[in-house]
Amino acid sequence: xxxxxxLGTAGHIDHGKTSLVKALTGIxxxxxxxxxxxxxxxxxxxxxxxxxxxxxxxxxxSPSGRGVGGEGFRLGIIDVPGHERFIKNMLAGxxxxxxxxxxxxxxxxxxxxxxxxxxxxxxxxxxHGVIALxxxxxxxxxxxxxxxxxxxxxxxxxxxxxxxxxxxSAHTGQGIAELKRAIAEVCGHVEPRTAIDWFRLPxxxxxxxxxxxxxxxxxxxxxSVKVSEEVEWLPRGDKARVRGLQNHDQAVxxxxxxxxxxxxxxxxxxxxxxxxxxxxxxxxxRPSRVVTVRLHCxxxxxxxxxHRAPVRFHAGTSEIMGAVSLLDxxxxxxxxxxxxxxxxxxxxxxxxxxxxxxxxxxxxxxLGGGQVLQPAAKKIRRRHLEILERVEKLWTGNAEERALTVxxxxxxxxxxxxxxxxxxxxxxxxxxDLIEQLKRDKKLVHIVISPARQMFLHADVVxxxxxxxxxxxxxxxxxxxxxxxxxxxxxxxxxxxxxxDQFVHAAVDRLLKAKQLVGDLRRVARADFKPKLxxxxxxxxxxxxxxxxxxxxxxxxxxxxxxxAGGNAANLKDLYEVCIAEGFLVHIADTIYLHADAExxxxxxxxxxxQSGQGATVAEIRDLLGxxxxxxxxxCEYLDRAGVTRREGDLRxxxxxxxxxx
Numbered sequence: 055x056x057x058x059x060x061l062g063t064a065g066h067i068d069h070g071k072t073s074l075v076k077a078l079t080g081i082x083x084x085x086x087x088x089x090x091x092x093x094x095x096x097x098x099x100x101x102x103x104x105x106x107x108x109x110x111x112x113x114x115x116s117p118s119g120r121g122v123g124g125e126g127f128r129l130g131i132i133d134v135p136g137h138e139r140f141i142k143n144m145l146a147g148x149x150x151x152x153x154x155x156x157x158x159x160x161x162x163x164x165x166x167x168x169x170x171x172x173x174x175x176x177x178x179x180x181x182h183g184v185i186a187l188x189x190x191x192x193x194x195x196x197x198x199x200x201x202x203x204x205x206x207x208x209x210x211x212x213x214x215x216x217x218x219x220x221x222x223s224a225h226t227g228q229g230i231a232e233l234k235r236a237i238a239e240v241c242g243h244v245e246p247r248t249a250i251d252w253f254r255l256p257x258x259x260x261x262x263x264x265x266x267x268x269x270x271x272x273x274x275x276x277x278s279v280k281v282s283e284e285v286e287w288l289p290r291g292d293k294a295r296v297r298g299l300q301n302h303d304q305a306v307x308x309x310x311x312x313x314x315x316x317x318x319x320x321x322x323x324x325x326x327x328x329x330x331x332x333x334x335x336x337x338x339x340r341p342s343r344v345v346t347v348r349l350h351c352x353x354x355x356x357x358x359x360x361h362r363a364p365v366r367f368h369a370g371t372s373e374i375m376g377a378v379s380l381l382d383x384x385x386x387x388x389x390x391x392x393x394x395x396x397x398x399x400x401x402x403x404x405x406x407x408x409x410x411x412x413x414x415x416x417x418x419x420x421l422g423g424g425q426v427l428q429p430a431a432k433k434i435r436r437r438h439l440e441i442l443e444r445v446e447k448l449w450t451g452n453a454e455e456r457a458l459t460v461x462x463x464x465x466x467x468x469x470x471x472x473x474x475x476x477x478x479x480x481x482x483x484x485x486x487d488l489i490e491q492l493k494r495d496k497k498l499v500h501i502v503i504s505p506a507r508q509m510f511l512h513a514d515v516v517x518x519x520x521x522x523x524x525x526x527x528x529x530x531x532x533x534x535x536x537x538x539x540x541x542x543x544x545x546x547x548x549x550x551x552x553x554x555d556q557f558v559h560a561a562v563d564r565l566l567k568a569k570q571l572v573g574d575l576r577r578v579a580r581a582d583f584k585p586k587l588x589x590x591x592x593x594x595x596x597x598x599x600x601x602x603x604x605x606x607x608x609x610x611x612x613x614x615x616x617x618x619a620g621g622n623a624a625n626l627k628d629l630y631e632v633c634i635a636e637g638f639l640v641h642i643a644d645t646i647y648l649h650a651d652a653e654x655x656x657x658x659x660x661x662x663x664x665q666s667g668q669g670a671t672v673a674e675i676r677d678l679l680g681x682x683x684x685x686x687x688x689x690c691e692y693l694d695r696a697g698v699t700r701r702e703g704d705l706r707x708x709x710x711x712x713x714x715x716x
């Protein structure tokens with residue numbers, strides 16, 4: 055099979071791009087009545103061209119294995135408008151191009167949109183192309199030589215620096231055959247793109263076919279899709295089924311990377327489809343109104359790109375208004391690079407490394423462009439050194455470094471396989487393998503919140519969470535130096551800004567297993583903490599415990615120890631908490647406490663008394679315990695709460711036991 059590639063034209067208005075495509079293919083790309091009436095291209099047009107492989111230069115295989123060398127090329131041609139008013143349409147067409155044909159008229163030479171289109175192709179990362187010198191039948195040899203010198207000066211240092219210049223005339227047919235051979239030669243040098251097995255297609259137009267419904271078109275930039283498969287319609291997030299597929303007006307069962315595709319979608323209304331939306335394998339793309347980028351300011355613009363500058367952001371086939379937030383500087387001078395975030399008015403769907411272009415808000419000048427580093431970003435504080443160093447690793451690092459950076463930015467929320475696919479330029483299988491490797495290397499930590507909810511976090515993020523828990527407990531220990539432990543809920547409330555109680559609870563459990571904390575499901579403490587009881591407080595604690603042990607079921611009031619406490623009276627409440635934490639006292643209700651031995655004896659006596667199934671009144675339980683009604687009522691209510699007894703009217707029965715038959 056031929057290898058599928060996308061070829062795009064570029065150049066100034068009236069330089070003969072559409073006529074050249076017609077001479078190459080026999081197809082007139084001007085399809086709109088207005089285009090035919092005015093004689094200019096307004097919107098992108100499409101054609102197809104099949105070329106044999108150049109002799110002696112077989113093309114490399116495509117990532118999917120299709121189009122092995124020697125079988126030629128099947129080119130989907132995108133013809134773009136040259137007028138400055140329609141640059142946004144040119145950008146929509148150029149976004150997926152593999153090979154560019156820069157078209158320059160011999161009678162006009164280099165014009166403003168010649169330069170602007172070339173800059174756009176460079177910003178979009180084009181690496182292969184040819185130069186077509188058109189209308190050569192209208193000028194003499196000397197003019198042709200001068201124009202060729204001007205072209206060489208224009209393309210110096212660009213991807214077209216060594217590209218052939220083909221003299222052509224669509225009117226006479228001059229050079230058309232040579233141009234085809236040159237295009238085939240260049241196609242043979244297009245490197246296979248990294249194999250990405252998930253489908254993605256930016257939509258460039260849509261229409262209705264009677265009896266079939268909505269059809270959208272675009273260039274497949276990754277993966278493949280088959281008839282009857284489901285795709286995600288972004289940024290809406292809806293799912294749609296592929297009802298039918300066409301490639302160059304021919305029905306096919308599958309379309310793949312490098313092909314122009316017309317996709318008939320089931321259940322999609324034509325009026326809801328707009329240029330700039332995308333179709334993709336569900337689950338990988340995530341629309342976002344904030345993207346982090348490497349931003350380049352074109353060398354020939356008159357002014358630098360300033361912080362907070364309004365821009366038109368072009369990515370894929372979309373054009374979205376936004377504002378630039380420069381992260382490491384206040385301005386990006388012409389010819390320079392900087393780190394930035396683009397805050398968009400509408401969500402964009404992008405991936406790591408995706409090229410983009412920014413133009414002025416009035417759409418009269420191209421300011422610059424670059425590559426996306428974070429396709430779904432959170433706001434980054436300007437000039438934050440640690441964060442900017444992490445952002446830079448997204449561009450300078452290898453796949454592992456990018457994956458770890460994505461994981462770090464995932465923070466306490468963790469990350470998913472799709473985050474690595476989208477944010478680190480990994481294939482889905484590669485992402486899973488890398489997660490396992492980084493887990494083995496202890497660079498990622500597996501967090502189990504519940505059997506149904508598990509996540510991976512960057513080791514630095516886990517260490518930070520651990521430190522925050524230890525710091526929160528440390529502060530509680532400092533504020534309450536007499537308490538040996540603290541309620542887990544109180545500790546977790548210090549971290550409520552994380553917004554996930556289950557996650558913090560799981561982290562506390564992990565620290566308990568690591569013996570950095572001690573405690574249970576109710577109370578925890580730092581393993582290195584010891585209550586700071588003075589000699590006087592230790593003596594007072596012993597007296598309090600002894601008094602409650604002797605009093606049994608008629609315990610003293612806490613205030614009764616104020617005299618004994620003397621200067622430590624203010625610490626009595628904390629001292630009681632220490633006694634509870636150390637297991638000496640049990641809190642019954644309000645100011646009523648029992649010695650732990652008395653509480654155990656109460657449970658035993660009441661259980662034995664109610665074992666027969668006969669109920670007991672509060673008065674009977676009062677007499678059983680040898681106490682007074684003042685204590686009997688709260689003691690009975692405590693036993694109800696503790697699940698020892700249950701109340702039915704005026705009687706208490708053993709919890710879970712049926713009343714005895716009468």
